[in-house]
Amino acid sequence: MESAPEEPIIDFSTIDCLNESNQKAIELSSKSLRLTTDLKTLELLLKIKRDHKKINSDFKRLTNDNLIIIPKPIYNIDVSNDTIHHQKPEFVILKKLQTEIKNQITSFDIIEKKTKNNDFKLFAIQSKRILNDNNEALKTLLSS
Numbered sequence: 410m411e412s413a414p415e416e417p418i419i420d421f422s423t424i425d426c427l428n429e430s431n432q433k434a435i436e437l438s439s440k441s442l443r444l445t446t447d448l449k450t451l452e453l454l455l456k457i458k459r460d461h462k463k464i465n466s467d468f469k470r471l472t473n474d475n476l477i478i479i480p481k482p483i484y485n486i487d488v489s490n491d492t493i494h495h496q497k498p499e500f501v502i503l504k505k506l507q508t509e510i511k512n513q514i515t516s517f518d519i520i521e522k523k524t525k526n527n528d529f530k531l532f533a534i535q536s537k538r539i540l541n542d543n544n545e546a547l548k549t550l551l552s553s
Contacts, residue, residue: 419477419524427516428468428479430509434461437506444499453550457506457543464513464536471532500551507547514540 438458445451472479517537524530 419475419526419529420519421477423516423519423523424472424477425479427513427520430512430516431461431465431468434506434509434513435465437502437509441499441502441506444502450499450503450550453543453546457510457547460539460543464539467532467536471528474528475526503547503551507544507551510540510544510547514544 435458438454438461442451442454442458445454469479514537517533517540520529520533521537524533
């Protein structure tokens with residue numbers, strides 16, 4: 410009698426998407442910092458960038474500890490010169506940043522629900538909490 414195939418402990422596709430999205434978020438927050446003059450927005454962007462760098466650091470440690478090799482992401486954040494010359498370029502970039510944060514939350518949801526690795530599950534829960542807070546703060550900022 411054949412047994413059903415075992416589910417993988419970690420979904421590598423989700424891990425790869427998470428890595429790419431986090432790198433984009435770091436880059437977008439850096440671009441936004443250069444374009445923004447509003448103090449409240451600058452403070453939020455600095456917090457977001459610090460949070461994403463911390464998540465990135467924890468992610469790298471966790472993948473190293475679990476002997477997972479993550480390829481360097483190749484991506485395009487698609488911030489063209491047209492965007493920079495837009496009336497409110499920081500708004501356009503902040504919307505892209507919010508999209509990447511939402512993508513990460515989705516990835517962390519998948520990791521939390523499907524992984525059998527307790528370290529990754531805990532990492533997903535903690536990181537998702539931080540990203541949800543940042544997403545809400547960005548949503549408030551963009552609606553004002």
